[in-house]
Amino acid sequence: MGRYALRRVAGLLPVLAVMIVLCFVAIKLVPGDPVMVLLSDQSGDVELEARLRADYGLDQPFIVQFGRYLAGLAVGDFGYSFRYANVPVSEIIGTSLAITPILALAALTLAVPTGIVFGTFAALRRNRAADIITVFLVVAGISIPNFALSAMFVYLFAIKLDLVPVAGWGSFSQAVLPVLVLAIAPMGYITRLTRTYMLEVLSQDYIRTARAKGLRNRLVIYRHALRNTLVPLLTTIGIIFGGLLSGTFVVETIFNIPGLGRLAIEGIFARDYPVTMAIVMLFTMFYALINLCVDLLYGLIDPRIRLGSDGN
């Protein structure tokens, strides 16, 4: 298990290398020019343009720029932001770094248990009114886009009822709405999947055997059925978590949360290459690490899944 984990971590390095090359090339290919953004209404000042290009190393050939970037990365230097005068990328990202994962984790913490409970609840009442209502709500939750849900919640809870602030970051009350908005779609997915898996598991022979043994219903559901439902669910939760991490930008913008998503959008619009690069790298690492964690967790939940050939 330990060796397997180590091998997987080592496997991340080539992924990161390919990503850095792809991203660096892609950013250069996007139309736009950071220097023109900086010049604003001095776009015709040739002298100033040359100075700015030299300041940011943009006067060098592509391969030199890339080489310099790699050399910087090797010593942990992500360079300086183009938009923010004299500020290193690490400082800009540092303040946002924790916010997006906190947001995603909070949403996941809310979505997973509620999703599993609702899913199980619906599965056990298959085709009865409670099941149909749950399924309807789930479809609604998945279908309404984030921004529409945000607008509805803000209008209702912040403006009309005045229960929570409209936007901002730093207090518990400010986190309520964004976490809720982020949690609803995943909650829907998890409910639907739990219901499906549960129904499948409940029709298995071992469940019938357990019931025939005279085990109490509660024990059958929680010890036997639910545990086997969790394995396929885990993959989905991993994917959802990845989606939450990289998909918070709409919510971050609407609720004024200074997270990575919003920073990425700002970076892209301002053609702030170094900031954009660093954030894409971070997101890639997040995804890779989540996949790794999911794979490792399989073994813990289901001992039948052996990891690595040396396990046998």
Place this chain on the structure above:
Amino acid sequence: MKRLTTQFAVLFAAITMSSVVHAQTFRTNIPADPAMVDPITYSELVAGDVMGNMYEGFTGIDGDGKVIPALAESWEAHDDNLGFTFHLRPGVKFHSGRPFTANDVKYTLEELLKPGNKGGLNARYLNNIVGADAMKSGEADSLEGVTVGDDLTVDIRFTQPEVLFPIYPIWFMDAGIVDELGADWAQKASAGTGPFKFVAWNRGQDVQLAAHADYWGEGPHVEAVDFIIVPSDDTAISMFEADELDAIYINNAAEGRRILRDPQFADKLIKVPAAQIRYLGMNQNLYEPFKDKRVREAICKAIDRDGMVSGLFGGAAFPLYGQITPGVAGYNPDLPAIPLDVDKAKALLAEAGYEGGANMPPVKVTTTAPNKDEATYFAATLKQVLGMPTEVEVVERASHIKAMNAGEVPFFAWGWSAGYPDALYFLSQVWYGPSVYNRSRWQNDEFDALIEKAQQTADNEARYALYKDAELILMEEWGTCPLTVRMQIAAVQDGVEGVSLTPFRFRPFNTVTMD
């Protein structure tokens, strides 16, 4: 269950109440983090919103958009017109407590020019000071053309006349700040004389300022200003509705239209034209029919400015009949309107030999994605009304600007924002022959001569008269097709007084009072 709900409600109420800031903090929105908060590298709009409250120049702008003396009480032009003697306001104190003197003026100008300091937007105003080149190249470490007389007198000489120097927005800073706080002082404090001083900048969240108790002018009446960073105007409007913001500035056109229509905001809005001209650029070198004045006039008369204002802009604009915006010194309110006149437009085109668009080669109105609707209106109108074979071309912004500066775009709708409140900014940059920003390459010797004369005329009224003549030539020649002026929209809560908009966004908040 019911008890639990009640407990939650109480909890929520407690949390909400604890997040309310004291009543004497004035809260407003900015759309992004400022790119910087120091006056040397200063180079963008949001930074300007914040820094305008901390830093001041020789002059300021009053509630009506008029230039008023600020750090300079008075000044006189040198006899040779190649310089000014400024008499500084006595008793002005920096945020540090140190007095503002002529040394600080010299220091600021030198810092802006020093190589390696990344002097920003304000450095461009110093190019004609004697010795500026030597400073920029690093040959000199003192600016030759600036002489400190006594504490309150400073003399500035130029290589060519700079009659508008007193109104250039150059923000003066405290020469002692680096000794006191080190090279990274801007992260710790502000070094200005303005009504508010820097407290904190929480990246992505807000920039907090506090009242400068020793401010020389009116106020400040509130204890603090909090610039909350709100990227979405929709969010800003919601925050305003929930009383989380005391005043908002609308940055986006769509939200501007929305708030303008919403009756609940009707008595809370301030509406002021922006210092930004918009025009149709017609490059005669690149499209043969533009060479004929009648064609240019026909195009201008085929466009329905009032219709654009009510339709395209939902009321959030004003029609423009010249190339100087209202509120900018030199604006001529008596210019004749350019009403929609389809018959006249058609007749003019026929006279020029292009009846119904016959013989006209195809042409594209080039623009960027945010202005696509507007360009589509022009193309469709010119096609329908005049039969002119016009299409829309949407391009990326940076390459568009480069191409326009190079004089390579035949037909475009674009704008130009003034950097200071004087019409020379528009006329000398956008329509003066040798200017690189004369993007449609319209050229008229008489116009150019008037602009050159204006650049040497220190007397305001005499200079405005020259602008008037020049603008008339531009319009009589149909060198341009003026379009509209954007309406700046701000909303202010009841009980908050003294917030005002200039053509250049909010005025400093020193006059603001709150219940």
